[in-house]
Amino acid sequence: MKTLKNNRILLGLFVFLLSCEPDDICLTSIEDTPRLIIGFYDKNTGELKEVTNLKIQGHDNEEVYIFQTLDSIGIPIKNSDNLTTYSLTKDFNENTLNSGNNDNLHINYSYNWEYISRACGFKTTYELTNLIIENDSNNWILDTDLINNNIIDEKNIHVKIFH
Amino acid sequence: MLKYFISFLTVIYCTSIFSQEKINDSLYKSTYGIKLGIDFSKQIRMLTESGYKGLVVVGDYRLFEKIHIAFELGNEEKFVKNEVLNFNTKGNFFKAGINYNVFKNLQDLENEIYVGFRFGSSKFDHQLNSFTIYNVDQYWNQNNIENLISFDNLHI
Numbered sequence: 001m002k003t004l005k006n007n008r009i010l011l012g013l014f015v016f017l018l019s020c021e022p023d024d025i026c027l028t029s030i031e032d033t034p035r036l037i038i039g040f041y042d043k044n045t046g047e048l049k050e051v052t053n054l055k056i057q058g059h060d061n062e063e064v065y066i067f068q069t070l071d072s073i074g075i076p077i078k079n080s081d082n083l084t085t086y087s088l089t090k091d092f093n094e095n096t097l098n099s100g101n102n103d104n105l106h107i108n109y110s111y112n113w114e115y116i117s118r119a120c121g122f123k124t125t126y127e128l129t130n131l132i133i134e135n136d137s138n139n140w141i142l143d144t145d146l147i148n149n150n151i152i153d154e155k156n157i158h159v160k161i162f163h
Numbered sequence: 164m165l166k167y168f169i170s171f172l173t174v175i176y177c178t179s180i181f182s183q184e185k186i187n188d189s190l191y192k193s194t195y196g197i198k199l200g201i202d203f204s205k206q207i208r209m210l211t212e213s214g215y216k217g218l219v220v221v222g223d224y225r226l227f228e229k230i231h232i233a234f235e236l237g238n239e240e241k242f243v244k245n246e247v248l249n250f251n252t253k254g255n256f257f258k259a260g261i262n263y264n265v266f267k268n269l270q271d272l273e274n275e276i277y278v279g280f281r282f283g284s285s286k287f288d289h290q291l292n293s294f295t296i297y298n299v300d301q302y303w304n305q306n307n308i309e310n311l312i313s314f315d316n317l318h319i
Contacts, residue, residue, distance in 0.1 A: 006265040009278055024245070026297065033298035058302065065302055076300040080308060113296070113308070120297045121247030122308075 035074035214242030254287020
């Protein structure tokens with residue numbers, strides 16, 4: 001009877017040891033590197049206002065990030081630089097070269113690589129320093145406002161752009 | 164036939180009683196003391212698993228009939244490379260605990276099948292060679308980072 005009990009303990013120990021596995025699957029429920037969430041607001045009323053035919057493209061990037069009419073967007077910022085520059089072109093027309101009103105947005109920030117897990121690796125979180133709109137003769141962006149300096153998730157708007 | 168069988172059982176019963184008495188009365192020697200060895204599984208693992216090196220010395224001291232004080236000293240090195248991480252880890256560890264022998268030995272046998280527990284402490288260094296930033300958005304295409312980062316003198 002006693003040996004039977006001991007055997008059970010041993011068996012239990014075996015099952016316990018076998019059940020330990022490294023976590024080698026990165027679940028999609030785990031949040032990845034957050035993007036910078038921008039909301040476009042009306043300068044006068046302070047309410048969300050769509051930007052018509054907005055083209056967003058990063059500097060030094062040949063690919064257009066997005067081209068559509070929208071009132072808020074998340075844009076990715078660089079993982080290992082302190083500056084990401086985007087050109088935001090309002091009223092862009094695909095058929096006409098250099099159409100629309102182009103404003104350059106410089107995003108200054110510091111970044112931090114944060115360990116998630118063995119399967120997911122790292123993610124980057126950012127702390128915004130400031131936003132600079134490059135002055136030109138005809139800026140469509142009138143003002144910016146930092147709502148949340150810490151970009152750690154995509155739940156809320158980080159930056160308001162007034163136009 | 165049946166008669167013969169019953170008497171046979173009686174004989175066995177008697178002998179078993181006798182033998183028990185004999186054990187109760189006699190003293191027999193059993194070894195106590197220190198035992199040293201190496202955990203050979205680490206050497207096998209070195210042959211089968213690339214990027215692994217390890218040496219573990221194990222030992223125990225028999226304190227009571229079934230209770231041993233056990234310890235393990237080890238040094239291990241491991242290189243891990245998966246889809247997102249590439250790092251080296253090396254360090255030393257010390258474990259101490261108690262083993263309880265659950266094996267019921269016959270006279271003069273000193274086999275062991277034990278259950279036990281250990282308290283452990285380790286000191287190790289990580290060197291991160293490269294890693295991938297988990298970013299679903301691949302727009303900037305700079306998620307692979309080759310950057311040597313050392314994390315030294317970590318404790319657990």
